[in-house]
Amino acid sequence: xxxxxxxxxxxxxxxxxxxxxxxxxxxxxxxxxxxxxxxxxxxxxxxxxxxxxxxxxxxxxxxxxxxxxxxxxxxxxxxxxxxxxxxxxxxxxxxxxxxxxxxxxxxxxxxxxxxxxxxxxxxxxxxxxxxxxxxxxxxxxxxxxxxxxxxxxxxxxxxxxxxxxxxxxxxxxxxxxxxxxxxxxxxxxxxxxxxxxxxxxxxxxxxxxxxxxxxxxxxxxxxxxxxxxxxxxxxxxxxxxxxxxxxxxxxxxxxxxxxxxxxxxxxxxxxxxxxxxxxxxxxxxxxxxxxxxxxxxxxxxxxxxxxxxxxxxxxxxxxxxxxxxxxxxxxxxxxxxxxxxxxxxxxxxxxxxxxxxxxxxxxxxxxxxxxxxxxxxxxxxxxxxxxxxxxxxxxxxxxxxxxxxxxxxxxxxxxxxxxxxxxxxxxxxxxxxxxxxxxxxxxxxxxxxxxxxxxxxxxxxxxxxxxxxxxxxxxxxxxxxxxxxxxxxxxxxxxxxxxxxxxxxxxxxxxxxxxxxxxxxxxxxxxxxxxxxxxxxxxxxxxxxxxxxxxxxxxxxxxxxxxxxxxxxxxxxxxxxxxxxxxxxxxxxxxxxxxxxxxxxxxxxxxxxxxxxxxxxxxxxxxxxxxxxxxxxxxxxxxxxxxxxxxxxxxxxxxxxxxxxxxxxxxxxxxxxxxxxxxxxxxxxxxxxxxxxxxxxxxxxxxxxxxxxxxxxxxxxxxxxxxxxxxxxxxxxx
Amino acid sequence: xxxxxxxxxxxxxxxxxxxxxxxxxxxxxxxxxxxxxxxxxxxxxxxxxxxxxxxxxxxxxxxxxxxxxxxxxxxxxxxxxxxxxxxxxxxxxxxxxxxxxxxxxxxxxxxxxxxxxxxxxxxxxxxxxxxxxxxxxxxxxxxxxxxxxxxxxxxxxxxxxxxxxxxxxxxxxxxx
Numbered sequence: 018x019x020x021x022x023x024x025x026x027x028x029x030x031x032x033x034x035x036x037x038x039x040x041x042x043x044x045x046x047x048x049x050x051x052x053x054x055x056x057x058x059x060x061x062x063x064x065x066x067x068x069x070x071x072x073x074x075x076x077x078x079x080x081x082x083x084x085x086x087x088x089x090x091x092x093x094x095x096x097x098x099x100x101x102x103x104x105x106x107x108x109x110x111x112x113x114x115x116x117x118x119x120x121x122x123x124x125x126x127x128x129x130x131x132x133x134x135x136x137x138x139x140x141x142x143x144x145x146x147x148x149x150x151x152x153x154x155x156x157x158x159x160x161x162x163x164x165x166x167x168x169x170x171x172x173x174x175x176x177x178x179x180x181x182x183x184x185x186x187x188x189x190x191x192x193x194x195x196x197x198x199x200x201x202x203x204x205x206x207x208x209x210x211x212x213x214x215x216x217x218x219x220x221x222x223x224x225x226x227x228x229x230x231x232x233x234x235x236x237x238x239x240x241x242x243x244x245x246x247x248x249x250x251x252x253x254x255x256x257x258x259x260x261x262x263x264x265x266x267x268x269x270x271x272x273x274x275x276x277x278x279x280x281x282x283x284x285x286x287x288x289x290x291x292x293x294x295x296x297x298x299x300x301x302x303x304x305x306x307x308x309x310x311x312x313x314x315x316x317x318x319x320x321x322x323x324x325x326x327x328x329x330x331x332x333x334x335x336x337x338x339x340x341x342x343x344x345x346x347x348x349x350x351x352x353x354x355x356x357x358x359x360x361x362x363x364x365x366x367x368x369x370x371x372x373x374x375x376x377x378x379x380x381x382x383x384x385x386x387x388x389x390x391x392x393x394x395x396x397x398x399x400x401x402x403x404x405x406x407x408x409x410x411x412x413x414x415x416x417x418x419x420x421x422x423x424x425x426x427x428x429x430x431x432x433x434x435x436x437x438x439x440x441x442x443x444x445x446x447x448x449x450x451x452x453x454x455x456x457x458x459x460x461x462x463x464x465x466x467x468x469x470x471x472x473x474x475x476x477x478x479x480x481x482x483x484x485x486x487x488x489x490x491x492x493x494x495x496x497x498x499x500x501x502x503x504x505x506x507x508x509x510x511x512x513x514x515x516x517x518x519x520x521x522x523x524x525x526x527x528x529x530x531x532x533x534x535x536x537x538x539x540x541x542x543x544x545x546x547x548x549x550x551x552x553x554x555x556x557x558x559x560x561x562x563x564x565x566x567x568x569x570x571x572x573x574x575x576x577x578x579x580x581x582x583x584x585x586x587x588x589x590x591x592x593x594x595x596x597x598x599x600x601x602x603x604x605x606x607x608x609x610x611x612x613x614x615x616x617x618x619x620x621x622x623x624x625x626x627x628x629x630x631x632x633x634x635x636x637x638x639x640x641x642x643x644x645x646x647x648x649x650x651x652x653x654x655x656x657x658x659x660x661x662x663x664x665x666x667x668x669x670x671x672x673x674x675x676x677x678x679x680x681x682x683x684x685x686x687x688x689x690x691x692x693x694x695x696x697x698x699x700x701x702x703x704x705x706x707x708x709x710x711x712x713x714x715x716x717x718x719x720x721x722x723x724x725x726x727x728x729x730x731x732x733x734x735x736x737x738x739x740x741x742x743x744x745x746x747x748x749x750x751x
Numbered sequence: 752x753x754x755x756x757x758x759x760x761x762x763x764x765x766x767x768x769x770x771x772x773x774x775x776x777x778x779x780x781x782x783x784x785x786x787x788x789x790x791x792x793x794x795x796x797x798x799x800x801x802x803x804x805x806x807x808x809x810x811x812x813x814x815x816x817x818x819x820x821x822x823x824x825x826x827x828x829x830x831x832x833x834x835x836x837x838x839x840x841x842x843x844x845x846x847x848x849x850x851x852x853x854x855x856x857x858x859x860x861x862x863x864x865x866x867x868x869x870x871x872x873x874x875x876x877x878x879x880x881x882x883x884x885x886x887x888x889x890x891x892x893x894x895x896x897x898x899x900x901x902x903x904x905x906x907x908x909x910x911x912x913x914x915x916x917x918x919x920x921x922x923x924x925x926x927x
Contacts, residue, residue, distance in 0.1 A: 049840035050832060052848030053855060055783015055823035062782040096766075140773060141766040210787040210795055210897045211849040259785070259849030260897050292788040489846030489898045640843045644900055648846060651899030676792035676895060683892040687901040689884075 019545040019588060021537065022595035023464065026700040029540050030559045031503040031547055037564065040502035041696075043640035046494045047508055048257075048487070057257045060229040061214035061289045068216065069098055071278045071288040072135045072143035073271070074150045075297065079128035079669025080159030080363040083152060086133055090149040096142035098282045100150060101134040106243055106277055108270040110298065110333065110366050125154060126332055127365045128670040129297025131270055136278045136286060159363035161669035163304050163329035164201075168358035174330070175337025175357060177374075180345070182411060183352030185310070188321035192312030196389045200309070200381040200735045204662035205302040206679055207370045211259020212295050217275035218285035222246070227254040228272045231261040232525025234484050237518045239268040244276055256516040258526075261488040263369040264299045266527045271298070296674030300368025301662055303328040303338040305377050309385035312352070317393050317400045321352035324382055328357055334366040342374030343459045343716055344382045345411060346602055348404040353411055364669055369527070371652060372712035375460050376719075380656070380737055383456035383720030388733065391439075397455055397724070398425045398434065409602035417601040417701035418708075420632040421457065424608035424695060428455070428630040431693060432610040441731035442749050449614040450749075451625075452729025456717035458607035458631065462533075464594045464703040465524035469538035471500055473546055473586040477566050477578030479504055481513045485523035485535040490711055491641030492531060498638060499536045499705060503543035504577070505563025521589055529605070529709025532637055534592055537704035541590025549588070553580050592704055601701045605713040607631035609650065609721035615729040618751055620741030624654050624722055628691045634699035634708035642710050643692040649714020650690055655682040657719035657726075658738050753816055756781065757825025767813060771805075772796040774812035775822060783823035783852045787895070794894035797853035797860070798822050804860030806893075823852035826859065835859050838907035846898030854894045858908045861890045865912075882912050884919045 021027070032040065051057040076083065088100035101107070109130055125132075133150050137143035160166055189195050215228040224246070230236045233253040241248035258265065271288045279286040290298060305328050312321035326340035341355035370376070390400040405422055408415050429435070437453040438444055444451040469483040481500050487493045497511040514520060524534040544558070551558040556570040563569075567576050580586075610628040615621070629650050636642050659680040663672040673679045692714075698706035719737070727733050732747035754761045756779065763778045772789075775781040775798075784807060787795035791809040798807040799821040827833035835855050838844070845851040865882050873889045874880035887905050896904065909919050 043843075045840050046843065048848075049845075050829035050836075052845055052851050053823075053832065053836040053839045054827060054829050055781075055785075055852040056829060057848055058782070059785070059849065061786075062776070139766050139769075140777065141768045208897055209849075210793060210847070210895060211785070212787070258847060259787075260847040262897065289786065292790060292792075489848065491846075641846075644843050644846055644898075644903060647902060648899040651901065675790055676788050677790065681895060681897055682899055682901070683895060684901045684904065685885075685888040685892040687888065687899065690902050 018591055019541045020591045020593065021541045021704050022593045023597045023703060024595035025597050027704050028700045029544060029704055031543055037502045037505060039508060040498045041636050041639060044494055044498055044508050044638055046491060046641065047497055048493045059211055059257045059259050060227050061216055061287050063227065064216050064287050065218055065285045068285040068287050069136050069138060069282055070140045070143045071274055071286050072147040073131045073274055073294065074133035074135065074147050074152065075294065076125045076128060076130045076132050076152065076154065078125055078154050078156040079161060081125050081157040082155045083123050083125060083132055084155055085153040087151040088133065091135055091146035094142055094146040094149065096138035097146045098136045098138065101277065101281055104277050106273060107131055108243065108273045110270060126363055127297060128668060129294065129365060134274050134278050136282050159669050160361065161363060161664060162666040163360050163362050166360035166362060168327045168360050170358045172359040174335055174359065175339060177339040177342055177357060179356040180411065181354050185321055185323055185352055185354045188352040189310060189312040192320055193314045194393065196311040196385060196392065198309055198385060198388065198735060200307045200384065202305045202377040202380055202737045204304045205370055205656065205660050206296060206662050207262035207264030207299065208679065208681055209260030209262055209264055212290045212292060213265065213269035213271050213299055214289035215272040215275040216285060216287045217279045219279055223250050224276055225252045225254065226272050226276060229258050229265055230255045230268065231258065231265045231486055231488055231527050233486060233516065233518050234522040234525060236268045240272060240276065243273050253518040254516060255486050258486050258488040261526060262371045263373065266369055269299065293674040296671045297365045300366040302370035303330065303367035305338060305340050307340060307381040309381050311385065311389060317395050317403050319348055319350040319404045322348060322350040323354035326357045327360060329360050329362045330367050331362055331364055336368045338367060339374035340378040342461055343378050346409045346604060347382065347457060347459050349406040349410050364664060372460060372715045375712065375716040376656065379456065379717040380720050380723065383717050384723050387454065387724040387727065398429060401425065401457060412602060414600060414602040417603045418634065418697045418699045419606060420695050420697060421606040424606055424630040424632055427693060427695060428608040428610050428628055432628045434610065437728065441728050448617050450617050450729040451612065451614050452725045454611050454721045454724030454728055456609045456720035456724060458609050458713055458717035460529060460605045460709055460713040460716050462603035462605055462702055462708040463528050463530040464598055465530045465534045466593045467523040467534035467538045468521035468589055468591045469523065469535055469542050470521045470587065470589045471539060471542035471546060473577060473581060475578060475581045475583055475585060477576060479506060479511045481511060481539055482520045483515060483523045483535055483538065484518050484520040485515050485531060486526045487515055488526045490526060490531060490645060491638055492535065494641060495532050495536060495637045496539050499539045500543055503540060504546065506566055510566065529712045533703045533705055533707040533709065536637060536707060537592035538590040540704040541592060542588045545588030545590065546586055549586050550580055597701050603702055605631065605633045605708040605710065607713055609717045611721040611725040613722060613725040613729055615726055615744065617748060620744040620748060622658055622726060622739065624688050626688050629714060630693045630695060631713055632695045632697065633710045633713060634697065634702055635706040636694050636696050637707055642694065645711045646692045646714035647690045649712065650718040651682050651687050652715045653718020654686060654722055656738065657722035661738050752813060754820060756820045757822060765812060769812045770808050771798065771810045771812045771815055772807040781822050781824055785849050785852060787850065794857060795850050795853040797857040797894065799856055799860050802863060804857050823856055826855065835911050838911050842903045842907040844903040844907040845900050850894060850896045854896065854904055857891060857894045862912055882914060883921045884909065
């Protein structure tokens with residue numbers, strides 16, 4: 018095992034010398050043909066013989082107790098195998114991140130909580146029977162309105178502790194200019210297209226679950242803990258995951274349900290959550306209340322900055338949406354205050370949804386900067402330029418790489434920012450008011466311990482194995498590119514196996530750390546193989562040149578296959594954060610630009626074009642990275658204009674738990690979007706030199722749209738999403 | 752009961768309430784068609800029935816015994832891709848891949864609708880609509896992609912439709 022701890026800057030020789038042009042190239046996804054032909058197998062597809070189907074009966078009340086369950090009518094349905102109402106392991110909710118889901122049958126703490134399982138020969142019978150299970154419950158008053166609850170300012174939960182540096186009140190009192198505004202964002206569903214789904218089967222005392230999950234190593238432990246069995250008896254498979262977006266970081270309740278049901282009926286069991294059940298059984302992003310206060314001089318130089326927030330969680334969840342996370346190192350200012358207070362509700366769990374913190378926090382901070390620039394009569398980019406810190410303004414640590422100013426400049430030039438008219442409402446085309454807006458994007462970078470095994474076969478082909486997942490992020494292809502670049506092979510000479518908990522443990526997919534952490538593990542494993550090849554060539558690894566499946570040292574050139582001497586060469590790499598990680602301030606950066614048209618009569622908003630310029634360290638695959646970034650920008654459009662999970666505060670139920678009324682972006686909502694990368698290998702971040710991209714694209718994207726709306730029509734909406742009813746009263750006279 | 756899917760005859764005796772989608776996925780081993788919502792809201796289950804695209808989750812299998820049904824498996828295979836499948840690969844018109852079979856079946860059906868002169872909400876000429884990026888976006892909006900690979904999906908479809916850059920950019924009727 019080659020361990021690589023980031024105790025100092027690192028730049029692998031294999032990536033510096035090798036000249037394959039494989040890494041970074043827009044290589045088409047190697048699993049693409051499987052995906053476009055429907056042969057890629059997701060969680061609820063490949064089922065063993067004799068598979069039965071499960072359905073979950075849920076609580077109609079939002080708070081209280083179950084007094085009794087009458088399953089007789091359900092049991093009488095033809096094809097029903099069993100109705101399970103008495104298993105104490107029945108999960109009350111999905112596990113958030115790496116914890117076990119709380120279990121228990123009788124206490125109800127949110128509407129839609131599982132109370133019973135029906136197992137039947139067919140999905141039709143299971144669904145019918147589930148509707149016939151009579152649940153008698155005793156309702157109690159519930160805290161269903163997060164906005165009405167009083168925040169706990171000393172909850173001690175979450176990974177982001179309150180930050181209070183300097184005397185904010187005095188600094189604001191002394192400032193020449195004070196900005197103070199409040200913003201709200203609604204709850205959001207992750208809403209992956211593949212619902213949470215699992216096929217589970219037992220072979221004796223060994224359980225296999227084929228499930229839709231982002232982090233299967235952790236899932237394995239969670240499933241074992243909840244079922245009360247040894248983790249070695251659990252195998253988790255997730256070779257293809259139909260989208261995650263944070264919702265599949267933990268173990269879904271359906272995975273436990275499937276395992277319990279399979280054990281009870283002695284057959285494999287398959288379950289996919291109906292779409293409307295995903296709204297309550299899968300965690301959602303907390304709604305937020307935010308307040309931005311800035312004290313600056315008349316030139317816009319910030320002396321004090323505060324980003325306060327309130328988020329919601331239920332009694333059993335520990336996750337706290339880290340709203341100001343992206344604001345922490347964004348702008349200069351001696352006096353700094355960032356906090357996230359908490360209200361407790363009797364609603365489904367809140368959790369990590371794509372870019373927890375930044376996705377919603379950037380709405381407040383980046384709209385505030387736009388408002389402040391307008392107030393000061395400054396260009397929004399100029400205000401940001403004047404407040405670009407030299408070092409991390411809180412910790413004083415140096416930035417690993419930070420090309421934010423370059424992102425602004427490149428973006429302004431590419432987008433035609435100089436054509437923006439500073440006066441709102443000044444540009445009109447027929448019935449449409451046209452505006453331009455921009456925002457900064459910042460997403461904290463994480464590197465997480467990860468392992469990968471690389472095997473150079475006797476045929477000269479390479480196998481990469483890790484329990485990492487590909488949730489649409491391009492992992493299969495990226496890891497093949499890393500190994501190909503290191504070992505001098507095209508990607509079609511590299512096979513990648515993912516999504517099996519028997520393989521070396523990785524960090525999984527989450528927090529934008531997947532590609533860089535797993536990619537670094539592959540780098541380290543390849544370095545070990547290079548060292549071995551060097552020994553066999555009687556040369557130092559840095560003297561080796563690898564190209565087209567051959568190793569050269571000077572004039573000597575030997576095919577890789579020959580160097581295996583008939584035995585595969587295998588190595589495992591383990592990437593770990595270290596002193597360099599903690600000693601530097603690391604983030605991905607970007608600048609978002611949007612042009613919108615606001616209908617002067619109806620208030621309808623159409624996004625006409627967008628541009629994102631991003632600095633993400635080394636670009637591992639230009640096509641998949643751009644796709645990720647653009648996908649995030651589309652989320653920003655939808656967050657700015659459409660997405661809003663609405664709770665019926667009388668019952669605690671979501672009023673719009675499906676795609677008919679929870680409006681994700683559709684094709685017609687999305688204009689041409691340009692994405693450009695400013696590439697600088699980040700040698701402090703990790704061995705492969707890459708930083709996160711999947712969540713950066715959403716950061717600031719919605720704020721750029723909201724700022725463009727203000728520039729178009731002069732109406733500033735601080736309660737997201739910006740629907741036309743909030744615009745229409747403020748529109749200029751027709 | 753019997754069906755003709757991808758030119759092949761299948762027989763099964765599913766529960767009479769079984770949808771065409773569940774028939775394919777749970778009885779015939781044709782799992783290429785995906786179930787995202789089971790409500791006709793996401794389009795992941797799109798199949799071609801007598802050449803027309805439908806949400807197979809909203810239609811009962813028993814109704815389609817005399818129809819010609821095409822699923823993603825019938826369009827092409829990994830070593831023999833349909834041009835639309837190949838274009839989705841080369842333009843990276845997906846991420847997770849879950850909506851992809853539905854997008855591709857829908858795109859194939861959509862191009863045929865345009866050829867037959869079906870107008871859309873954004874058509875300038877209702878009697879003889881022509882395709883451009885805006886038309887593609889409008890006509891493909893029944894197929895959700897939560898990864899939001901929409902710009903690449905439009906690129907892939909435009910390539911298969913043989914649209915020039917100028918043709919793609921014609922007409923911006925709705926958005927000012």
